[in-house]
Amino acid sequence: MSEVKKFLYVNRKAPYGTIYALESLEVVLIGAAFEQDVRLAFVDDGVFQLTKGQSTDGIGVKNFSPTFRALGDYDVNKLYVERESLEERGLSEDDLQEITYEDEDDDWEEKPSIHIISRAEMADVMADADVVLSF
């Protein structure tokens, strides 16, 4: 068996307008299917990907934001959001959708997957990863 590596997917772009956000999410789901340790980081405009109440009716593309809530089923439960990026865009944790997972080791208790961390802590998260993929 090969060793499990820590993959960090860094999301920097707004959800629509470019294909980066959707492609990143697809790669995350594929990576998770191969049972790697998957983490997601949201910085800069990437924080908009997790906002609640998204509607794409006017732009004719699929609203994929509900898919983030399925990540728990794929054992992806470490979503790091940079506090400074939120604040610079006038956002707070309340603007983000609730994403949870059920902890198998704790009687399937529902726990939050989103962690709001500072820019300095984000640097540590990046340093800790074996593989960093930027989108």
Next chain:
Amino acid sequence: MAYQVNGQTVEHDEEGYITNLGDWSKELAEVIAEAEEIEMDDERWEVVNFLREYYDEYQIAPAVRVLIKALKKSMGPEKGNNKYMYELFPYGPAKQACKIAGLPKPTGCV
């Protein structure tokens, strides 16, 4: 390439997944199942309906592992296991059941 159902033509891709998700109906599901050489019964409908609900909520077709885990949770271990799923859908539960449910091919399904 297309399925014929009630005198209507429903387009599908080279693998048999329908092109427009809105075209789906129960009658169409029976037609796709027939093309897959699968006879729809209550057990299979249960899985197909589950997949449609999952897609409706999360906008993705789940990977097999996720599907089985979710079925285990909602229907119990006697149904949420690999053997039972492959008995129902011999060519892959996610692949075949998703096709019948009118969903896209599951992400990460090769």
